Amino acid sequence: MKIQxxxxxxxxxxxxxxxxxxxxxxxxxxIDDFGKYMQIQxxxxxxxxxxxxxxxxxxxxxxxxxxxxxxxxxxxxxxxGWSYVPVWGLLFGGMNKEEKVAYFxxxxxxxxxxxxxxxxxxxxxxWVGIAGGGVNDDKPENATSIKEExxxxxxxxxxxxDPSTYD
Numbered sequence: 001m002k003i004q005x006x007x008x009x010x011x012x013x014x015x016x017x018x019x020x021x022x023x024x025x026x027x028x029x030x031i032d033d034f035g036k037y038m039q040i041q042x043x044x045x046x047x048x049x050x051x052x053x054x055x056x057x058x059x060x061x062x063x064x065x066x067x068x069x070x071x072x073x074x075x076x077x078x079x080x081g082w083s084y085v086p087v088w089g090l091l092f093g094g095m096n097k098e099e100k101v102a103y104f105x106x107x108x109x110x111x112x113x114x115x116x117x118x119x120x121x122x123x124x125x126x127w128v129g130i131a132g133g134g135v136n137d138d139k140p141e142n143a144t145s146i147k148e149e150x151x152x153x154x155x156x157x158x159x160x161x162d163p164s165t166y167d
Contacts, residue, residue: 023076023077023078023079024076024077024078024095025074025075025076025077026074026075026076026077027058027072027073027074027075028054028055028058028072028073028074028102029074030053030054030055030072031054031072031073031074031100031102031117032074032100036053036054037115039053040053040112040115041112042112042113042114042115043111043112043113044111044112045111045112046106046110046111046112047068047070047106047110047112047153047155048153048155049112050070050104050112051153051155054072054102054104055072055161056146056150056155056156056157056158056161056162057070057071057072057104057146057149058071058072058073058146058161058163059071059146059163060144060145060146060149061144062144065108066108067105067106067107067108067113068105068106068110068149069103069104069105069106070103070104070106071101071102071103071104072101072102072104073099073100073101073102074099074100074101075097075098075099076097076098076099077095077096077097077124078095078096079093079094079095079096080093080094080095080096080123082094083095083126090126092125093125093126094123094124094125094126095123095124095126096121096122096123097121097122097123097124098119098120098121099119099120099121100117100118100119100120101117101118102115102116102117103115103116103117103118110153145164146162146164147159147162
């Protein structure tokens with residue numbers, strides 16, 4: 001009986017220890033590939049070219065002049081050192097986060113006019129993360145339907161990559 005209990009405790013400890021080592025990556029990793037940016041050209045590439053290179057955007061926004069901005073996001077989460085310290089890890093453990101958002105600005109005609117990106121990093125305490133805080137959404141206030149944008153440009157739409165459809 002004691003041996004079975006020790007095996008169970010050891011197995012659970014091993015699963016928890018290995019699970020704590022997990023690195024979590026979300027979003028579009030293509031925005032980290034410099035070679036992808038070399039495949040498109042300002043004032044020459046259009047929305048189809050950007051779609052074929054980077055895939056479906058996370059957000060689409062239009063300004064008052066009819067120019068559009070496609071946003072792509074990537075998020076990496078890795079456990080902080082405190083997460084591995086027994087007992088203290090429960091209180092002070094958390095995740096180190098790295099976020100990147102790439103913006104592709106298009107003219108009214110759909111030609112690529114500008115590319116920019118924003119990087120940020122920080123720390124999210126486990127308790128804040130459980131409560132749903134610590135990670136920014138970066139959704140533009142004037143975000144429009146990705147599905148409509150894809151249909152308008154005769155591009156494939158993937159519901160699983162559309163943040164507006166997440167529950």
